[in-house]
Amino acid sequence: MKRTFKVALIGCGVISKNHLAALSKIDCAEVVALCDVKKEKAEARATEFGIDCKIYTDYIKMLDESTPDAVHVCTPHYLHAPMTLEALRRDIFVFLEKPTxxxxxxxxxxxxxxxxxxxxxxVCFQNRFSPSVIKALRLAREDGGARSGYASVFWDRGEKYYTESGWRGSYATEGGGVMINQAIHAIDLLCVFLGAPKALKAKISNYHLEGIIEVEDSCDGIVYHGDDKTSSFYATTAARGVNSTVVYMVTENHKIEVRNYKLFVDGAPVETDEHENYIGKACYGNGHDALIDLFYEAVSSGDSMPVTLENSRAALDLLLAAYRSEGKLVEIGN
Ligand SMILES: NC(=O)c1ccc[n+]([C@@H]2O[C@H](COP(=O)([O-])OP(=O)(O)OC[C@H]3O[C@@H](n4cnc5c(N)ncnc54)[C@H](O)[C@@H]3O)[C@@H](O)[C@H]2O)c1
Incomplete structure (x- = not known):
């Protein structure tokens, strides 16, 4: 019989809801502690999910006192590494929100x-585990693999989004803009379908929030994945009224498109097991549930993680290279 894992979560903001919803469906996971520097946010999440647990504002104290088996890190990007290091030092498994x-x-x-x-x-690249993406990957493999593709990310993010959560919009705390935050899943999928990037040319711009954010609101580029495979991408948060993400792959005989959480092959919709009642945005689908489930399977069995640190590297390499590129060719080496 599976043992019960004690679980803690750090960062009770927007995405913590997806984590707590997924955890509520996992029998072997018991949430024993929640942490947020804003205590009321942690308390509110505990109430919302009917969790009877300890509330902390200091995550180090939480890790030491509640001695969880696993911790979910759902905090601003600049805290991902230090918080994960503290957990690993204590032999605590980490389910880490993107970016790594x-x-x-x-x-x-x-x-x-x-x-x-x-x-x-x-690492939480949950879109890899959505039924549409799993089916798209299978179809691509059956047709000899993807040869080229593109990703387009059109989101609407105004000034309020950045002023509401102060960590967004700066290199020091967000690490970048649309690429590291909103486009990263699509960028990751380009690498899953076409292989790790070997080189790229890209340009970043800040079209609509100059003076408000220091990071890019838009980025476009072309990526060389090796073996003559290329992809291109355009990502922006300067679009209006839309929140759509497309990952499009060309194989020998087909054109495979994942549009938000839906799959289209040669233009026609394809049925998948994806259900409509996802939490949050259409482009997230229900991947959090699937990936968090697999995470606890791995914790329980001792098997390798479904998304390891090493195989989260491609997306980070790609977007950091895009930041350096200024339209010139940048080689991406290991
Ligand atoms: N996988 C996805 O699709 C997805 C979607 C949205 C957000 N995210 C990621 O989730 C993370 C959080 O994003 P969000 O939108 O929920 O942000 P948010 O600003 O809503 O939440 C972050 C929370 O962390 C808390 N916090 C900040 N510093 C802390 C500290 N030192 N100790 C404890 N708590 C602290 C804040 O008070 C806030 O409540 C980011 O990495 C983001 O990129 C992932």
């Missing part, structure tokens, strides 16, 4: 810390 971290130096540090720990990290 905000620099290659941090990623290297995490990988080293994981080697020294009895615990490991799963």
């Amino acid at each position: 971290c905000i620099s290659q130096g941090e990623l290297a540090e995490l990988i080293e810390a994981e080697k020294r720990s009895r615990a490991s990290v799963c």
